Amino acid sequence: MRWLMGGRVLDVVTGEVRRADVGIADGRIATIGTGARRDPDDDVVDVSGSWLLPGLIDCHVHLTLPTDAGDPVAASSRSDAAVALYAAAAAERTLRAGITTVRDVGGWNYVEMAVRDAIRQGLARGPRMFLAGRLLSITTATVDYYPGMYEVADGADAVRAAARRQLARGADLIKVMATGAMLSSETEDSRAIQFTLDELRAAVEIAHDNFKHVAAHCHAGRGIHNAVDAGVDSIEHGTFADDDALRKMAAAGTVLVPTVCASELLFRDAAAVASMPPHLLERMQSFNDLHVATLRRAHELGVTLVMGTDAGTPGNHHGMNAWECVFMTEMVGLSPLESIRSATLHAARLLRQDDLGHLDVGAHADVIVVPDDPLDDISSVTRVSTVVAAGDVVGR
Ligand SMILES: [Zn+2]
Numbered sequence: 001m002r003w004l005m006g007g008r009v010l011d012v013v014t015g016e017v018r019r020a021d022v023g024i025a026d027g028r029i030a031t032i033g034t035g036a037r038r039d040p041d042d043d044v045v046d047v048s049g050s051w052l053l054p055g056l057i058d059c060h061v062h063l064t065l066p067t068d069a070g071d072p073v074a075a076s077s078r079s080d081a082a083v084a085l086y087a088a089a090a091a092e093r094t095l096r097a098g099i100t101t102v103r104d105v106g107g108w109n110y111v112e113m114a115v116r117d118a119i120r121q122g123l124a125r126g127p128r129m130f131l132a133g134r135l136l137s138i139t140t141a142t143v144d145y146y147p148g149m150y151e152v153a154d155g156a157d158a159v160r161a162a163a164r165r166q167l168a169r170g171a172d173l174i175k176v177m178a179t180g181a182m183l184s185s186e187t188e189d190s191r192a193i194q195f196t197l198d199e200l201r202a203a204v205e206i207a208h209d210n211f212k213h214v215a216a217h218c219h220a221g222r223g224i225h226n227a228v229d230a231g232v233d234s235i236e237h238g239t240f241a242d243d244d245a246l247r248k249m250a251a252a253g254t255v256l257v258p259t260v261c262a263s264e265l266l267f268r269d270a271a272a273v274a275s276m277p278p279h280l281l282e283r284m285q286s287f288n289d290l291h292v293a294t295l296r297r298a299h300e301l302g303v304t305l306v307m308g309t310d311a312g313t314p315g316n317h318h319g320m321n322a323w324e325c326v327f328m329t330e331m332v333g334l335s336p337l338e339s340i341r342s343a344t345l346h347a348a349r350l351l352r353q354d355d356l357g358h359l360d361v362g363a364h365a366d367v368i369v370v371p372d373d374p375l376d377d378i379s380s381v382t383r384v385s386t387v388v389a390a391g392d393v394v395g396r
Pocket of ligand 1: 106
């Protein structure tokens with residue numbers, strides 16, 4: 001048995017904080033409370049004076065994408081071996097920052113699946129990984145930027161086949177590009193509708209028939225309408241959503257993954273900004289205020305936000321993921337507790353993982369220790385002192 005002794009534990013369901021010792025066995029929480037009896041050979045970690053939260057869950061990462069270069073072309077011709085080594089290091093950095101679970105919504109030639117397997121086998125350190133494999137897209141010149149990430153499929157039958165290929169490779173979800181992207185080729189309009197309703201329905205059919213969920217990249221409002229009508233589970237970004245689209249999401253229970261880090265962390269990284277092609281930088285700058293305003297409106301209208309950063313885009317470094325919680329609180333208007341719930345409870349629900357995202361007996365022992373009261377100062381989640389992943393103390 002391992003003990004995290006003397007800390008204050010946040011119950012993310014009730015929002016209450018209580019003094020409790022957490023006992024861990026076989027990767028799960030075995031007991032939680034005060035006055036428990038310990039054996040002399042138990043392993044004790046003293047966390048007195050600190051706060052304990054569930055490990056954070058980032059529902060939008062690209063572990064295989066390098067964050068230093070502003071120009072996507074610079075990374076387009078890497079060998080798969082180089083990508084795998086990079087992704088393994090990115091996974092470890094992410095875990096050490098307190099992100100104990102990630103959803104990768106666009107990998108690279110499936111090397112991220114090898115990284116996931118290596119982590120499971122104990123050959124590498126990293127978070128639990130839920131993977132989309134390649135993302136599904138219409139024909140677009142953006143493939144030149146991300147040749148290992150895009151799976152082009154035009155027409156419903158081609159989409160069904162492409163979705164099946166991801167599942168056969170071991171995908172845990174399907175990612176679809178319902179609209180144009182920001183970090184895309186000059187000829188691709190980020191406001192354009194891409195997959196048709198018919199094509200989106202085809203992707204959802206295959207995913208849901210196989211007990212998997214669907215993440216839809218969407219900026220344009222009509223793309224969101226199509227995606228919600230098709231039955232997708234999460235909308236990524238949501239930049240141009242109007243009230244109609246947001247109300248539709250709230251009514252359908254479709255969650256929104258904000259990815260504020262993609263622009264906020266880029267703007268803080270002078271080297272990434274300097275090396276970014278002009279058309280990309282212009283888009284990131286001109287749509288940022290609108291994106292944040294849309295997220296605020298989504299929150300007001302009752303749309304559930306689920307934490308996701310887009311880590312892997314330029315300047316959006318792996319391991320800085322928890323800043324999304326800070327941005328959701330300071331820029332989007334969530335309370336600290338709401339922003340923690342978006343990175344724990346709500347994220348686990350999207351991933352259909354009942355045993356993640358909360359600290360209760362029987363849940364996975366994914367725990368982070370932070371130095372200050374996160375309900376008082378949300379930036380505390382960016383200063384994680386200890387990470388426990390499946391009961392193991394990371395770094396010991
Ligand atoms: Zn992304």
